[in-house]
Amino acid sequence: MRFTSWQSSPTEEKVIRSILKGFDTKHPETPYLYQPIPGNYSEKIQLMLGTGTAPDLFWLKGYTSPSYLSFNVLKELDDYIASDASFDNEDFFPVFRNAFFKDGKCYGIAKDFNVYVLFYNSEMFEEAGLEEPPADWEELYTYSKQLTKDTDGDGKVDQYGLVIEPVHEMLMPFVFQNGGQFHDEAGNLGLTKPAFIEATEFYLKLYKDGVATIPTDVGAGWNGDVMGRQQAAMAISGAWAIPYFKENYPEMKYKVAVLPKGKQAATLAFSTAFVIAKEAPYPDDAWKLLSYMAGKEGMAEWTQSGIALPTRKSVAEENKFYEHPIYGTFMESVEFAHLYQIKFMERWSDEMSATMQAFFYRDAPVKESLQKLEEKISKYKLK
Amino acid sequence: MKLRFSSVKQEQQVWAMIFLFAPLLLLGIFVFFPIVFAFVVSFYDWNLLIPDKPFVGLANYSELFKDEVFIISIKNTIIYTIGVVPTQTFAALFLAFIMNQKIKGRTFFRIAFYIPAITSSVVTSIIFVWIYSKPGLLNYLLAGIGIDAQIDWLTNPNTVLPSIMMLNIWTTSGFFMVSFLAGLQSIPQSLYEAAKIDGANSWQQFWNITVPMVRPITFFVMVMSLIGCFQVFDQIFIMSSGGPDNASTTMSFFVYQNSFKYFKFGFGAASAVVLACIIFASTYLQKKYFPSEAY
Numbered sequence: 001m002r003f004t005s006w007q008s009s010p011t012e013e014k015v016i017r018s019i020l021k022g023f024d025t026k027h028p029e030t031p032y033l034y035q036p037i038p039g040n041y042s043e044k045i046q047l048m049l050g051t052g053t054a055p056d057l058f059w060l061k062g063y064t065s066p067s068y069l070s071f072n073v074l075k076e077l078d079d080y081i082a083s084d085a086s087f088d089n090e091d092f093f094p095v096f097r098n099a100f101f102k103d104g105k106c107y108g109i110a111k112d113f114n115v116y117v118l119f120y121n122s123e124m125f126e127e128a129g130l131e132e133p134p135a136d137w138e139e140l141y142t143y144s145k146q147l148t149k150d151t152d153g154d155g156k157v158d159q160y161g162l163v164i165e166p167v168h169e170m171l172m173p174f175v176f177q178n179g180g181q182f183h184d185e186a187g188n189l190g191l192t193k194p195a196f197i198e199a200t201e202f203y204l205k206l207y208k209d210g211v212a213t214i215p216t217d218v219g220a221g222w223n224g225d226v227m228g229r230q231q232a233a234m235a236i237s238g239a240w241a242i243p244y245f246k247e248n249y250p251e252m253k254y255k256v257a258v259l260p261k262g263k264q265a266a267t268l269a270f271s272t273a274f275v276i277a278k279e280a281p282y283p284d285d286a287w288k289l290l291s292y293m294a295g296k297e298g299m300a301e302w303t304q305s306g307i308a309l310p311t312r313k314s315v316a317e318e319n320k321f322y323e324h325p326i327y328g329t330f331m332e333s334v335e336f337a338h339l340y341q342i343k344f345m346e347r348w349s350d351e352m353s354a355t356m357q358a359f360f361y362r363d364a365p366v367k368e369s370l371q372k373l374e375e376k377i378s379k380y381k382l383k
Numbered sequence: 384m385k386l387r388f389s390s391v392k393q394e395q396q397v398w399a400m401i402f403l404f405a406p407l408l409l410l411g412i413f414v415f416f417p418i419v420f421a422f423v424v425s426f427y428d429w430n431l432l433i434p435d436k437p438f439v440g441l442a443n444y445s446e447l448f449k450d451e452v453f454i455i456s457i458k459n460t461i462i463y464t465i466g467v468v469p470t471q472t473f474a475a476l477f478l479a480f481i482m483n484q485k486i487k488g489r490t491f492f493r494i495a496f497y498i499p500a501i502t503s504s505v506v507t508s509i510i511f512v513w514i515y516s517k518p519g520l521l522n523y524l525l526a527g528i529g530i531d532a533q534i535d536w537l538t539n540p541n542t543v544l545p546s547i548m549m550l551n552i553w554t555t556s557g558f559f560m561v562s563f564l565a566g567l568q569s570i571p572q573s574l575y576e577a578a579k580i581d582g583a584n585s586w587q588q589f590w591n592i593t594v595p596m597v598r599p600i601t602f603f604v605m606v607m608s609l610i611g612c613f614q615v616f617d618q619i620f621i622m623s624s625g626g627p628d629n630a631s632t633t634m635s636f637f638v639y640q641n642s643f644k645y646f647k648f649g650f651g652a653a654s655a656v657v658l659a660c661i662i663f664a665s666t667y668l669q670k671k672y673f674p675s676e677a678y
Contacts, residue, residue: 043643067646068432216535345645345646346646347640347641350625350644354627354628354629357627361540362540362628364628
């Protein structure tokens with residue numbers, strides 16, 4: 001039996017190896033081979049599946065899951081879930097329990113999650129006389145404006161209120177907050193609905209009015225970098241910013257809050273699944289390993305490292321995630337988190353990225369561009 | 384065992400075949416077979432993950448020419464090639480001409496110009512990502528001469544392609560310089576002496592002796608750099624991922640995206656075949672209208 005994952009950091013590798021060691025002591029009768037893929041993960045998995053050399057158990061990126069589900073290359077897990085008494089599927093938060101479903105059947109177990117929250121620099125807030133993080137869009141705008149300033153008096157802004165990225169993932173929470181969506185249950189696109197257009201316009205206004213910046217404008221790699229360099233007071237990011245700040249900007253004082261709400265509270269959730277290949281030669285052994293790693297023990301150890309957050313309620317409760325000053329915000333966000341799984345061929349993502357770039361770098365008109373985009377991607381719908 | 388041959392010629396042929404067999408086998412498996420296979424795949428709706436791979440005839444090709452991004456990628460690739468090939472060839476020849484003079488520190492300069500060519504394209508691309516960034520070296524130097532260019536060269540749709548073109552010219556000029564140097568050394572010194580006696584200056588010597596005498600090399604360099612430009616991929620992949628808004632999507636990047644990201648191997652193969660046809664046609668035209676042995 002073979003198990004494959006990617007490894008984005010040495011910490012991640014250490015934790016995986018340690019969890020596997022725990023599995024070895026508990027199930028010495030189940031031999032397996034762990035084969036991590038360091039780069040171009042999705043490409044490699046695709047080739048392995050296509051050539052019949054896929055690992056039995058592997059990680060599947062959440063945003064690629066609709067394609068894999070529609071291509072029918074994964075094993076249905078319902079029987080395993082039902083017959084494994086120790087697994088306790090009901091323990092998962094509903095949004096993640098139902099994340100990897102097709103036609104009412106479960107094909108993947110959400111191993112962890114991440115959501116977008118608002119990181120803010122508490123010193124900058126204090127300095128500006130602001131006590132609470134922004135609660136809604138209006139406050140987000142006015143606070144950003146208030147926090148945007150020229151600190152050294154050379155006539156150029158060197159502290160922005162907010163930093164956003166010109167990517168569609170970061171636009172989507174605003175769309176959800178405004179009551180819009182990418183597509184409905186039936187797969188009808190909602191890009192040209194007023195809710196979507198309004199949210200896009202608001203998102204762009206933050207940048208065009210100069211109260212928010214984007215990383216490339218200040219020569220940074222990403223949001224966290226901009227905030228760490230004190231060039232922005234607020235940033236939208238996931239939990240991956242926490243170890244980054246700790247390592248690179250340990251002296252920065254920051255807090256986190258749920259994203260400011262629009263018409264309703266909403267954020268975007270990211271999740272990775274454990275899946276078993278349909279043609280796996282050892283599916284039973286693969287499930288054993290899955291059940292351990294995504295079980296209470298495995299998940300507790302995995303999320304303890306702070307890499308990601310637990311999708312099991314019991315793990316979150318027992319390890320005091322709710323009480324934690326930072327992770328508590330993430331857990332709170334689960335209530336109104338939307339998964340971002342678009343049931344279209346992956347080209348939609350690049351088309352949408354191109355449109356976002358056109359908004360930011362070419363000043364493209366919002367409504368016309370979204371109309372054109374909807375027309376283009378409608379033909380990539382997955383069956 | 385002793386092999387018997389009826390003639391020396393036959394003996395040579397048999398031995399030649401034996402020695403050629405291993406490399407031919409490797410080439411066959413890893414080069415010729417994939418080329419033929421890609422051509423076959425381009426007529427199918429080929430998704431690796433779905434066992435059912437229906438034959439669709441020319442549908443991939445007709446879809447291709449209706450695809451906006453593909454048309455943009457052809458345009459970008461042609462702009463890229465037209466910008467890079469002549470500049471690069473001339474720069475390489477010019478560098479070689481200078482490096483062939485007896486100047487101080489010649490070895491140092493030769494090495495300096497050649498180093499970019501042997502450096503991994505990933506490394507040079509990442510260095511240039513920094514140089515082209517908003518607070519990067521390029522804007523700093525421009526500010527030094529009084530131009531306050533506050534632009535991020537790689538996210539500006541108007542500058543991204545020229546920026547990557549500049550990088551490619553820089554890295555490959557040194558490489559082709561070496562080819563030209565070899566060519567320059569084979570030009571008889573007597574031609575230059577005769578020209579000097581006739582009163583030709585360095586510039587006239589360059590245009591009237593050097594340029595025509597290295598013509599076969601120029602042909603080689605042009606063909607190689609043309610093919611290289613049409614296939615440009617690594618720099619695009621690392622520096623801009625085809626963005627912003629497809630302003631730097633080239634044909635090979637399009638092939639990659641479709642084959643490995645969108646699960647459309649047939650469509651990707653069709654675009655690769657079109658790319659191959661363009662390369663073949665342009666090389667053919669070059670050979671026809673700019674023959675290498677005109678002198």
